[in-house]
Amino acid sequence: MVVIRLARFGTKHLPRYRVTVADQKYAAKGRFLEVVGQYNPAPEGKDKELLLNLDKINYWIKKGAQPTERVLSLIRKFEKTKISNI
Numbered sequence: 001m002v003v004i005r006l007a008r009f010g011t012k013h014l015p016r017y018r019v020t021v022a023d024q025k026y027a028a029k030g031r032f033l034e035v036v037g038q039y040n041p042a043p044e045g046k047d048k049e050l051l052l053n054l055d056k057i058n059y060w061i062k063k064g065a066q067p068t069e070r071v072l073s074l075i076r077k078f079e080k081t082k083i084s085n086i
Contacts (some may be wrong), residue, residue: 004060004067006039012051016040019052019071021060039074
């Protein structure tokens with residue numbers, strides 16, 4: 001099964017996450033199919049908290065990929081902020 005999940009990177013005590021599309025068999029080894037966004041839980045200065053490519057995410061969901069609960073909440077948050085900025 002293909003999943004859309006968070007993959008941690010960054011330094012110790014300063015986590016950042018990539019939103020990745022990965023085959024569940026290889027997720028534990030860090031292999032992924034595509035990076036579709038980034039999430040920074042503690043942005044500083046002009047850093048963005050959340051960057052997502054919704055076109056690619058929707059493409060993978062149509063193909064059968066299952067987003068995790070956390071990624072689903074981030075997608076909803078991103079869509080809400082996108083609407084309020086218009």
